Amino acid sequence: MRAFNFCAGPASLPTSVLEQAQAELLDYQSSGVSIMEVSHRGDLFTSVLASAKARLRRLMQLPESHDILFMQGGATAQFSLIPSHFLHGVGAYINSGQWSIKAIEAAKRFGEVQVLASSEEANFSYMPTQASWDKLASNADYLHYTPNETIGGVRSPFVPEVEIPLIADFSSSILSETIDASKFDFIYAGAQKNIGPAGVVVVIVKRELLKTAKEQASPVFDYGKMLAADSMVNTPPTYSIYLADLVFKWLEEQGGVSAMEEINNQKASRLYSCIDDSGFYRNPVALSDRSRMNVPFILADDRLDATFLAESEAAGLKSLAGHRSVGGMRASLYNAMPLAGVNALTEFMRDFERRYG
Numbered sequence: 001m002r003a004f005n006f007c008a009g010p011a012s013l014p015t016s017v018l019e020q021a022q023a024e025l026l027d028y029q030s031s032g033v034s035i036m037e038v039s040h041r042g043d044l045f046t047s048v049l050a051s052a053k054a055r056l057r058r059l060m061q062l063p064e065s066h067d068i069l070f071m072q073g074g075a076t077a078q079f080s081l082i083p084s085h086f087l088h089g090v091g092a093y094i095n096s097g098q099w100s101i102k103a104i105e106a107a108k109r110f111g112e113v114q115v116l117a118s119s120e121e122a123n124f125s126y127m128p129t130q131a132s133w134d135k136l137a138s139n140a141d142y143l144h145y146t147p148n149e150t151i152g153g154v155r156s157p158f159v160p161e162v163e164i165p166l167i168a169d170f171s172s173s174i175l176s177e178t179i180d181a182s183k184f185d186f187i188y189a190g191a192q193k194n195i196g197p198a199g200v201v202v203v204i205v206k207r208e209l210l211k212t213a214k215e216q217a218s219p220v221f222d223y224g225k226m227l228a229a230d231s232m233v234n235t236p237p238t239y240s241i242y243l244a245d246l247v248f249k250w251l252e253e254q255g256g257v258s259a260m261e262e263i264n265n266q267k268a269s270r271l272y273s274c275i276d277d278s279g280f281y282r283n284p285v286a287l288s289d290r291s292r293m294n295v296p297f298i299l300a301d302d303r304l305d306a307t308f309l310a311e312s313e314a315a316g317l318k319s320l321a322g323h324r325s326v327g328g329m330r331a332s333l334y335n336a337m338p339l340a341g342v343n344a345l346t347e348f349m350r351d352f353e354r355r356y357g
């Protein structure tokens with residue numbers, strides 16, 4: 001019996017994907033071995049890698065100008081790798097939450113950073129509009145922002161319009177809604193939310209941007225060298241990439257990203273309505289900037305938190321505790337969370353309110 005798993009990451013994976021992985025675990029395509037037991041340079045794995053890239057390219061409608069890399073070190077490694085490749089003068093950042101802060105702190109170790117706007121004074125409850133930003137430094141190399149802040153539950157309702165390379169941490173919203181990838185010069189996303197298990201981070205980079213890159217000490221963390229080696233400077237996380245390919249296939253079967261977006265909007269609006277209609281639950285984020293992937297909420301009386309968590313867990317609704325830095329609750333509604341999971345959660349929440357509210 002599978003529970004509804006609201007964990008922010010590593011997160012729920014589609015059951016059919018896990019079933020296929022299970023069916024193929026011991027004997028992959030009649031090879032007599034598991035896909036995780038074969039050489040990354042052999043035909044079996046290189047076709048998995050090619051398939052994963054082709055599917056992701058189709059799903060995101062990536063322009064030919066952009067390439068896909070599978071790297072390691074998570075999104076956290078990217079926080080440092082971006083400035084170490086591309087920061088020559090100033091790195092410009094928007095500070096919309098805890099993950100923005102991590103990216104900003106990492107960049108400061110490589111050079112000058114300009115924070116164009118921050119919502120920290122309002123406890124990261126909104127995304128600063130572009131009209132409110134400071135003027136971009138004339139020697140800014142790139143603008144970095146976080147389209148979806150996983151902890152605060154804040155989504156940018158707009159894509160920044162800038163003349164310099166645009167870099168975005170899509171860790172918690174990649175493939176959850178359609179985007180115009182041609183507007184971005186660099187996208188990265190840790191896999192463990194909407195792509196697959198942890199251990200791989202997807203990087204989508206416009207080849208043009210790589211011309212400005214500084215060479216890196218380690219070739220496994222050098223975008224140009226990774227691209228030249230088709231993500232195989234060294235042994236890639238083969239099993240994570242295999243599972244990512246299965247998730248991409250599942251997404252195609254669901255009708256692709258636009259079909260997913262429709263369901264994700266339904267899921268989120270159902271949960272936000274439940275919160276807003278209650279008077280017992282509260283979400284602090286500005287209406288226009290609410291995340292569709294991560295929905296934090298608090299109870300009217302935080303002495304009920306432990307009871308809420310224990311009872312929801314017992315009802316098969318898992319991992320609803322908020323991030324350790326903020327407390328309260330958080331329901332993550334990534335692609336693999338079905339509408340039925342949100343219905344079960346809202347039913348539980350209404351019932352809990354009746355009994356304790």
Ligand code: PMP
Pocket residue numbers: 009073074075076077099146148149150151169170171172190191
């Ligand atoms: N950025 C965002 C938006 C995230 O949600 C996370 C993980 N929750 C990270 C970066 C860090 O990812 P990782 O643990 O893969 O380094």
